[in-house]
Structure formats: structure tokens, C-alpha cells
Amino acid sequence: MIRLATIGTSTITERFADAVAHVPGIRIDVVFSRDAERGRAFAERLGIPSSADDLDALLASGDIDAVYVGSPNGAHAAQARAAIAAGVHVLIEKPATPTAAEFEELVAAAQERGVVVLEAMRNAYDPGLATVAELLPEIAPVRLASFGQAQYSARYDLVLRGETPNIFDPALAGGALYDLGVYPLSAAVELFGAPDAVTGELVGVATGVDGAGAAVLRYPGHVVQVSFSKIGFSHRPNEIQGERGTIEIDEITAPRMIVVTLRDGTRTEHPVVAAENNMIYEVARFAALVSGGEDAAPDQERSVAVLRAVAAIRAAGGEEVEGED
Template sequence: MINLGIIGTNWITDQFVQAAHQTGSYQLAAVYSRRLETAQKFGENYGDVEYATDLVTFFAIQHVDTVYIASPNSLHFEQAKQAILAGKNIIVEKPAFSTPQEMDEIIELANQQRVFFFEAARNIHEQAFKTIADFLPLKDQTIGADFSFMKYSSRYDQVLDGEEPNIFSPHFSGGALVDLGVYPIYAALAWFGMPNESLYFAKKIQTDVDGIGTGILRYEEFDVTIRTGKISDSYQPAEIFLSNGTLVLDAIHSIDEAVFHDRDHQRKIKLSVQRVENPMVEEAAAFAEVILNPTDRTLGTNYEEWVELARNVNQVLYDMRKSAGIVFDADEK
């Protein structure tokens, strides 16, 4: 059983803890919050849980072996570093870190301390995602793709009122690209590999981060278009253009429908995909399998591939952000 500690008590943490318990491999053991009442309210339905209002106390809880970090983006690096030095595995909500330097340091430190680092990019762990990966032909039969993930955030209303919520603040490494944009970029790199060039054309909002934007990932023979945003909604499906037809997905995460339309319009192939009710169950199960079987070679190979993918996604996010002139406080460290 994995004894889980959590940093962050928002809705996404609650969803992850529920998913973790659903796998049968985790038990919530500790909650950190700056306010004791907030921590206690979060943990009241999970049995015997310890609480901490400072990180030194939290990381000193011996029986906690794995920490899920879902604090504001800019805080991930220091909290992850503290957790690793305390001997804990870490599951860091996407985007795990603000810069490639932070990512490299955490990967190296986790290896040195013999603990696991996972970026919680849930879509790559979905069975539907793997079904699509198996269906796709070789890259030389791909001629392009178009991935969108745009959803209006109610926090933008605060921006319009002159405020600067964390998710739209450069001080907290916010913006559309490093939030919703992570999903299509993960999909592109998992299915097609590392692009040769990564560009981003953004519409900045009052807080000087991107509210909406279009990215281009340039491969040797094709491009992938990425559209993301948090100040508008998109209802556009995802499409992968192949030499013999087009694969249409109803989404780029929590995929519930995938249909291949052949070039001659003679047939449609409906792939067997279905999303689960809690979209974080599959990633929680995948992480648990690695943590509980640390000497398994196949799982070890999977883990190394996830870490390298996380590193590459981080680099692409950084390159895209720089091409759009989006600067975070973390860039100056």
C-alpha cells in the first residue's frame, strides 16, 4: 500500500485522491495546507490522516512514501526538491516545472535519491490513448495533425476585474499554454516524437501571459497545429491526417470516440475506446504499479520513457513560450 501525502487541497487534488483510492493501491496518510481547518476538511472522509501547516513538519512524516503536488506551478520545483530530499516519491501535477533547468535538476536528484518522479499528465496513461497509438501507422504515413483544447476559465472574469489569479500570473508560471496546452503537446510528442521546431503565436492578456494561442510543431515531413486557450471555448475535434485517410477523435484527453475515415470514403473504422468515469484512475494505477514493483524491468522501461517524455514536453513548452515572448519569474532564477 502506498501512503500518500498531498500538497494542494483544490478540486483536482480531490479527484486524484479519489482515483488513487479507487485503484486499491493508495491510502491518504497526510495533508498539507497553510490553514489547519482547510486540511482537516479535505481529509475528514479518509480515515486516519495527519495534518501539517508547514512543509518541514509535513515532509518529516515518516510513513508517507509518496507526495502528490498540486500547488501553483511556480511552487512545484522547491516542494518537489524538498520531498525528494526527504526520501519521498513525487507525483507532480502538470506542468511539473517551469523551465528545462528545473526539470533536469529534479530528474537528476530523484535518480540520486532512488525515488520516482512522475508528471501527472493523465492523457498518455488512458487505455484509449494507447489504442490510438497502436492504430497509427509509421510516421512517414502521417501528413499532419490538428489538436485543440480550449475551455473558458471563470478565473478570467477576475482578470477582467483587474485581478491576477495564479493561473493567469507570470509570477506563478501561469497561462493557457502551460495549462490546457500541455495535453495536446503530450499527445503530439507521445505519438510522433520530438519536433524539429516549436513555435507559438499567442494573444496576451492584461497579466502578460497568454489567454489563447496557436502553436506549430514542425516535424521532418509534417506539422502539428496546437490550439489552446482559457478565455474562450472550442468544440473542434482532434484530427490526424494520414496518407490513406483521417483519424477523428472527439478530444485529445478522456477520449470517448475515435473514427478512421479512409481516403476513398468507402468505410469507417470505429476504434474501441471508452473513457473512465474518473479520468485520473488510469494514471494513478500506472504510477502505483511502478512504485510497488521497483525491480520490474518492463515497468522500469515504461518509467524511463515517461520521464524522458516529460523532459521533452517541458522543453517544447519552454521553446514555445519563448517564441511568444512569455516570461515567467522562474526564468530569471
């Protein structure tokens, strides 16, 4: 049994806890929060046995085998680094770290320490995306794809009132690209590999981070358009165009209806039966890696490729990018 501690008490951590409850061989034993009262309340509400407010002591205790890092983006690297140094496996909520260089450092440290570090990119492990990959030969060769994720954030209302909530805080690696843009980028990399080149533009908000943006990823023979926003919303489908047909995808974070339309008008629907909470699949992958016998390198390479694309978009959009060449 993999004994897990969670770092963070946000909604995403609560959703993660629900996913863990559906995966055999792993359980949450401890909730960590710097706010002891908040940690206790969170643990009690979710039925988790204990809570802690001293991360170093928890990591050194021998009471846990792994941690889930669900804290603000800017804290991920330091907390993961501490866990790895203590010989504890790490599952990091997306984006794993603000830069590819930081994640590569964590991967190297984990290899040296003999533990697993994995990014919790839920759509990469969703069976819907695997179905899309299986259908690509029907429309090949691919020439153009368009993926997007736009969801108006209620916290943007706080920005409009002059406040700086965590998700829009530059000191915590906030912004739409880190929060939502990584999903279509991850789908592109999972389906087509690392792009040859990336460019993009960002729409800034008052706090100094991006609220929306768009990018183009160049591949041999095709391009992928990516869009993302936390200051608007969209329900448009995602699309992959090939010379023989088109694949339409309802939701890039959790594909549940995939439609293939060929040039001759033939249309086939491919509904995907999957868990409502698709974080289950990332938890299962992490548990399999921790249990041994599987290689995390492909997962880690995807994460690095996405973070390099993020850096390219930020640079093209005029944001300062630290720690990247």
C-alpha cells in the same frame, strides 16, 4: 501499501483523491495545507485520516512514502525538491515544473536519492490515446495533425475585473499554455516523439500571461498544429491526417470516440471504454513505478520534451523564458 500525502486542496486534488481510491496498493493518509483549518476540513470531507501544515516535518516524519504535488505551478519545483531530499517519491500535477531544466534537476536528484519523480499527465496514460497510437498505421504515413484544448475559465472574469487569480498569475506560472496547452503537446509527443522544431504565438491578457495561443511542431515528413485557450471555448474534434486516411478524436485529454475514415470512404468507429476519472491511469503508473521493476525514464523524457516545446512557444510568442537555453 504506498502511503501518500497530498499537497494542495483544490478541485484537482479532490479529483486525484477519487482516482487513488480506485487503485490498489496506494492510499492517501495525510492532507497537507499551509492553512491548517482548510487542510483539516479537506481531509474530513474526503475521509482522509489526518492533515498537516508543516511540510518539512511531514516529509521527515516517516509516516508517508510519497506525495502528490497539486499546488500552484510555481510552487511545484521547490516542494518536489524537498520531498526528494527527504527520500519521498513524488507525483507532480502537470505541468511538472515551469521549465525543462527544473524538471531535469528533479529527475537527477530523484535518481541519486533512489526515489521516483513522475509528472501526472493524465492523457499520456489514457487508454484512448493508446488506441490512437494503435490505429496510426491504418492511415500512414502521417502528414498533418491538429490538436487543441480550449475551455473558457470562470477566473478570466476576475481578470477582466482587474484581479490576478492564481491560474493567470505570472508569479505562479499561470496561463493557458501551462494549464491547457500541455495536453495537446503531450499527446503529440506521446504519439510522435519530440519534435524537431517548435514555433508559436501567444495572446496575452492583462495579468501578463497568455490567455490563448497556437503552435506548430515540425517532424520529419509531417507537422502538428496545436491550439489552446482559457479565454474562449471549442468543441471541435482533433484530427490526424495521413495519406491513406484520417483519424478523428473527440477529446485530446480523454479520447472516447475515435473514428478512422479511409480515402475510399470506409468509416470505422472505435469507442473507448475507460474510467470516467482518467487520473486513475496516472496513479496506477506511479504506483507501479514506486513498487519497482519498471523504468520511469520514458515518462520523464516525454515530460522534458513537452516542457522544451512550452519554452519554444513562449520564446516565439514574446514571453521571457528563464532557465532555458
